[in-house]
Amino acid sequence: MDDELPTASAIKAAMRASPAVLVVEDSESTAALYEEYLRSADYRVKIAGTVAAALSLLGSEHFDAVVLDLNLPDGNGLSVLKEVKRQDLPVETLVVTATGTLAVAVEAMREGAFDFVVKPFARDRLLVTMRNALERRRLRAAVETYESEFGRNRYFGLVGAALPMQRVYRIVDSAAPSTAPIFVVGESGSGKEVCADAIHRRSQRAAGPFVAISCATIPKALQGAELFGRDGDPRAGAIARAHGGTLYLEDVAELEIGLQTKLLRWLETGMVESEGGAAQVPSDARIVCGGPRDPRSDVQAGRLREDLFFRLNVISIALPPVREREDDAVLLARHALRRFAAEESKQFRDIDPAAEYALRTYSWPGNVREIENVMRSVVVLHEGEIVRADMLPLHLAESALQSEPPKAADTPQAAPLPAGAKPAIRPLWITERETIEAAIAACDGNIPRAAAFLEISPSTIYRKKQAWEAIDRGA
Numbered sequence: 001m002d003d004e005l006p007t008a009s010a011i012k013a014a015m016r017a018s019p020a021v022l023v024v025e026d027s028e029s030t031a032a033l034y035e036e037y038l039r040s041a042d043y044r045v046k047i048a049g050t051v052a053a054a055l056s057l058l059g060s061e062h063f064d065a066v067v068l069d070l071n072l073p074d075g076n077g078l079s080v081l082k083e084v085k086r087q088d089l090p091v092e093t094l095v096v097t098a099t100g101t102l103a104v105a106v107e108a109m110r111e112g113a114f115d116f117v118v119k120p121f122a123r124d125r126l127l128v129t130m131r132n133a134l135e136r137r138r139l140r141a142a143v144e145t146y147e148s149e150f151g152r153n154r155y156f157g158l159v160g161a162a163l164p165m166q167r168v169y170r171i172v173d174s175a176a177p178s179t180a181p182i183f184v185v186g187e188s189g190s191g192k193e194v195c196a197d198a199i200h201r202r203s204q205r206a207a208g209p210f211v212a213i214s215c216a217t218i219p220k221a222l223q224g225a226e227l228f229g230r231d232g233d234p235r236a237g238a239i240a241r242a243h244g245g246t247l248y249l250e251d252v253a254e255l256e257i258g259l260q261t262k263l264l265r266w267l268e269t270g271m272v273e274s275e276g277g278a279a280q281v282p283s284d285a286r287i288v289c290g291g292p293r294d295p296r297s298d299v300q301a302g303r304l305r306e307d308l309f310f311r312l313n314v315i316s317i318a319l320p321p322v323r324e325r326e327d328d329a330v331l332l333a334r335h336a337l338r339r340f341a342a343e344e345s346k347q348f349r350d351i352d353p354a355a356e357y358a359l360r361t362y363s364w365p366g367n368v369r370e371i372e373n374v375m376r377s378v379v380v381l382h383e384g385e386i387v388r389a390d391m392l393p394l395h396l397a398e399s400a401l402q403s404e405p406p407k408a409a410d411t412p413q414a415a416p417l418p419a420g421a422k423p424a425i426r427p428l429w430i431t432e433r434e435t436i437e438a439a440i441a442a443c444d445g446n447i448p449r450a451a452a453f454l455e456i457s458p459s460t461i462y463r464k465k466q467a468w469e470a471i472d473r474g475a
Contacts, residue, residue, distance in 0.1 A: 181288065209241060228274050237274065246286045
């Protein structure tokens with residue numbers, strides 16, 4: 001059997017072809033009848049007459065569905081179903097049973113069978129049930145794909161579930177295994193170094209060193225020694241220390257132009273020359289840079305050499321600020337709270353709704369770093385298990401009061417227009433609510449699937465539903 005199960009994308013690719021069905025039936029004439037029914041609807045069919053033959057085929061070939069008789073010469077068909085469940089094989093199973101074995105069919109449903117049909121049955125009964133089974137399988141594959149591509153709330157050291165962060169995760173997934181230089185752009189405190197570390201840990205160099213240097217914090221007189229080594233020893237510099245791993249340079253435009261030239265030479269030759277040129281050593285390090293603005297503006301301002309820019313900006317990643325990340329502020333705060341509570345041996349474990357609202361409505365100009373500072377302050381200065389709004393700094397509480405949504409009774413109503421005028425414009429939140437609720441209904445209550453169609457995060461829908469329920473209660 002293959003070591004790895006098919007992925008959701010592999011399942012979808014396979015399902016674009018004619019679906020493959022395994023018929024497990026010991027009666028040759030009955031199996032031939034099922035095969036005729038299925039082939040007439042463009043299914044590809046294989047037949048197994050025993051439990052052993054069925055398990056062998058399931059282990060060596062891909063099937064979309066199984067038509068399973070329970071009474072087989074070498075055992076009960078339930079053993080096939082249990083093996084499908086144990087291995088989590090991506091197939092739907094349709095159990096065939098005689099009238100007197102309905103209790104066994106119910107047991108099969110508990111073991112994961114999609115449905116059962118009672119012998120004898122018509123062609124249409126089999127085909128309709130099979131079509132429904134494969135539709136459920138298609139939806140399950142779609143949900144798995146959505147969850148794998150859009151449902152992550154952590155990625156190495158990065159924390160965030162909003163769609164802008166999901167895009168960051170996908171870029172890192174694609175770019176990290178290569179050796180291409182990457183430039184990470186983001187506001188102060190948005191997590192650029194954490195993103196660089198995620199690139200390193202996702203890459204083929206994860207076992208090597210990760211060396212991070214902030215060029216802006218090093219005095220100009222010491223920049224060369226810090227990067228290229230001192231006293232004739234290039235091995236003491238950050239570039240040589242990063243050999244076999246990743247070098248992260250933040251604010252590379254703060255390097256003096258002469259050192260930028262020297263950095264470019266290393267990128268072109270792979271050799272690191274110490275200050276003074278006394279010695280050279282090889283350094284094979286992947287370079288990742290970070291900065292608060294588009295590096296093109298540094299080129300235009302003369303702070304960054306254009307040829308160096310083209311070597312460093314092969315792949316660009318834009319880290320979104322917290323204010324553009326939907327409900328990630330609460331997610332980040334909860335993550336920081338639990339980390340700091342463990343460090344300080346405190347009992348804090350969660351955040352109450354009023355405090356969540358304050359965290360959600362604040363703009364967070366300091367981004368992730370500011371959230372961490374706030375939660376560390378809460379943990380150090382207070383006791384308890386739940387963070388309350390009155391434990392938060394005053395400016396967060398004031399921000400929440402200023403942005404508190406109006407009650408339903410306080411919402412101004414549009415004045416009626418004169419006869420013959422155009423219809424009154426409806427409030428945007430009502431139209432938005434109707435659109436979201438219609439999408440949820442169309443997806444049979446599946447909020448993640450509705451969010452995927454609407455191209456928003458599920459957390460946005462959950463947050464809006466909470467706000468609507470609060471308005472309904474106050475009406």
